[in-house]
Amino acid sequence: MEAERVLAGLDPEQRAVAEAVKGPVCVLAGAGTGKTRAITHRIAYAALTGVVAPQRVLAVTFTNRAAGELRARLRQLGAPGVQARTFHAAALRQLTYFWPRVIGGEPPKIIESKIALVADAVRACRLAFGRTELRDIASEIEWAKVTQHRPEDYAGAVATASRKMTVDVADVARVYDMYETLRRERNLLDFEGMLELTAAVLTEHREVAAQVREQYRHFVVDEFQDVNPLQKLLLDTWLGGRDDLCVVGDPNQTIYSFTGASPSYLLDFTRQFPDAKVVKLVRDYRSTPQVVRLANGVIGQARGEAARRHRLELVAQRPDGPDPVFNEYDDEIAEADDIARRARKLVEEGVPAREIAVLYRVNAQSEAYESALAAAGVPYVLRGAERFFERPEVREAVIRLRGAARAGADAETDGTGLIATVRHVLSGAGFSDRPPEGSGAVRSRWESLAALAQLAEDIAADDPRAGLPEFVAELEERAAAQHAPPLEGVTLASLHAAKGLEWDAVFLTGVVEGTLPIIYAETPEQVEEERRLLYVGITRAREHLSLSWALSRSPGGARRRRPSRFLDGLTPKTMTPVPARVDRTHRRAGKGPQPCRVCGRPLTAAIERKLGRCENCPAELNEDLLLALKDWRSQTAADQKIPAYVVFTDATLQAIAEHNPGSAEELAKIPGVGKVKLDRYAEAVLSLCTSTSPPP
Structure with missing residues (x-):
């Protein structure tokens, strides 16, 4: 039976979560205990047994990446219709759909960053702050809005919460008030306003609430310890008094209180839902017993009644490893x-x-x-x-791969497989098997394309039958979730x-x-x-x-x-x-910036500190030595099968050519030449310095 297959391989606690197909359910899941596995199998089991219809489930996460991972796992388990979204994505989708019916007119523009509008509000208040202070004010406005505090009661809320400020509280309140004024005048909506407005529409329009609640009858919320008051308000509005809710969280991983998140919703879940089923996941499949023992030791000393009442002591499942x-x-x-x-x-x-x-x-x-x-x-x-998928070279590569998939490029590669196909397409964007020299933009571009090539190898290893269309589909899903492949x-x-x-x-x-x-x-x-x-x-x-x-x-x-x-x-x-x-x-102990050896100006850029001078200041450069060093580096990198920049960066070679060191001690003084490189390359570099020294 398909449903029984979903339960296979789960440990007893994970299986208890999966079989608790009706809410309310509270899962207290420690680090590395397989919480995502438990909740995805719960959703799939409920769908396959007919308890819920997949399209009636809304799984809420905190990141696009986590939402994408949930959708991918649910597809593999046979429940592809489940909606997995962040709070903001779900709210925006509903607000956009109902806007013409209940509000009308030009919908507001969503702003992803508050900095520009905060800067305008600061100027309107005749204040002056640097970019660091602007970021701090923007963070304070976000905190005030998610905790449901208006400009007029902001100062009192700060005092109650014992928040430490870098900007005068009265000034923040003034800027906050002006920010809201400018936002309304310009028909803008920030992320917090989006959640608040969605909750208001559902509250004030019964027909809208009825339609949403008919669509979504079963809710799952991940990382519930990080929910803030505004998100909890929207969740309660979606529920509308119902209790078919499963929450998952770890009180030991509550680390976002400064942003307004509150673990109280997780810790007090059984107070809101006295009949809730509570399951604890404590079997740690990630870390060795030695790592788990230290983690338990650190968190075991936590103080406070809530910490003691909800403590999760992990039980390691892996073999022994080295001690921390x-x-x-x-x-x-x-x-x-x-x-x-x-x-x-x-x-x-x-x-x-x-x-x-x-x-x-x-x-x-x-x-x-x-x-x-x-x-x-x-x-x-x-x-x-x-962001990886916003890099120009990655966007270009995805376009090329999408076009190749439509053209049936798999068939044109004589069955050499996904890896060869992807590498062939990426070669048109500048990818090669050997990395370029240097560490600038060219190197960064190559690394981005290399990450895509590596992803193709990973996918081919997981599914040898995967072709270019499947690879492109994976890329598009990762781009939507901002789930970048790991760079080396x-x-x-x-x-x-x-x-x-x-x-x-x-x-x-x-x-x-x-x-x-x-x-x-x-x-x-x-x-x-x-x-x-x-x-x-x-x-x-x-x-x-x-x-x-x-x-x-x-x-x-x-x-x-x-x-x-x-x-x-x-x-x-x-x-x-x-x-x-x-x-x-x-070269690194000074309390102030390193001075330029030519003009004395403080050096701030990394390349200037490496050269020991301003980029525009004149310097005596031994051109022959620089060319010889670059030739030697290329050959050394090829022999060792490593990128050239790992031997020495361009800036370090230029610094060597300018200083022309005559001994290992002098060479060691050049930034970028540590002990490892000194041991490996000093003899060859000093030999080049001697053989290409300019005549006296």
Whole structure:
């Protein structure tokens, strides 16, 4: 029987979720316990047994990517008609449909970013703020709107919530009021207004509410611990007093309270629905017992009655792995350098770079790791940068692939398969088997196309029968969900951005008082949210996990820091700081920007810091040496079968050609030449410097 097949392979708790086909149901699902598997099998089982019609189900998620994953899994399980959308996508669809009937006139334009309108409101209020303050004000307006506070009561709400502000509260309230005025005058609608207006239309127009409630009779909400008051208002409006609702969440992963999210809706679900069935998923299939033990140790020290009442203690299902590593460093530079070295070692041992992550509390910490990884020759990807499917080269490639699929390109490749077909089509967009030299726009374009080629290999491995039409369909679905294929490089991401992801190896950095918990976490509730953030970071790791901290910020600084309180009792009793392996203090220890060696102007751009001068300042460049270095790099990269930029970047070669070092010590002073590269390439580089030195 098809329905019984859906239940096969589920563990007892997952099966209990799947068989609870009628609401209300509350699933408390720990990290790595297969919550998506449980809820998709629940929906499919209910549909296949005739309890629900797939088109009557609305599954609500928080990201387009998660919605796309739900739809894909449900198709595979035989329930393709289920609507899986974010709150905003579902609201926009309903608002657009009913607008002509109940409101009429020109529909408002949806704004994706508030920054421009906030800037106009600031000017209208005769205030002046920089871009950082504008972002902070925009975030405050979002918080006020999702928590249902108007401009006139904003100041009181901030005081009650103990929010820390970088801008005067009175000024934010003034800008908020003007923002709303300008938004209405210009017929604009932001995401919060979209949810609020949809709820209002359903409330004020009974015929609309009846139609929506007839369409959607069964609801599933994922990540329920992250629901905010405005989203809860819309959900209650959709339900209309009914209780056929299944919610899934993890109170241990509540990390978005600062945006207005409230875990109370998850924790108090049985108060709203006393007859609700509650199922706990605690079998962790993601991480090794060693990682799980540390995660349980961190979250087991959580304080507060709610934390104790709803604690989920994970039970590892994987075989043993290595113990988590705790490292203490003298300074942040030494910490970054050693982590880059260890990341390279993992890559050399066979761990793919895309299966390694360096996670930190705030985005400002990324710069040190970008520099250290580049110096160690380790490729990296900064999460949160430009959206993959919006890159020009990716859009062009998708158009080419779509055209090839329509033209029946599969038949023209003599049956060589999906991989060869995709590579052939991508070659027309500039893709080649060998990466280009350098690390600029050309390299970035090649990496984007290489990610598409790799995705074709992954799909072919999963389904050898897949052809170009299936590949194009997968691309279009991923584009709609912003589900980018992984790029080949170590991931750099904040702990917030890492939620929902996982890697074979994770480096948790800056686990020190003042950073984690962050210095402005003052109330007990704020401190506990920081603990949960560390828990999220730990549970991203499948096998290798490293936690580290630095005793001082800069080399030579006072060693006054101490490890995060969240690690009390969980680290070795004695810690010896890991010594710096390369003395790089001469180029990164200064408190101010590095000065140009020609004109003395502070250098801010990365390439200028590497060259040691402004790009426009004159410099003595040994052209013959630069050409010789580039030829040597090309041959070395070919011999080692690695991209040329991994040997040395163009900027580093230019810096070498300008400085013309005469010894290993002088070569080591050039940014981009770390110990690894010094050991590997110093002899060859210095030989070229000597043989191509200009005559005196």
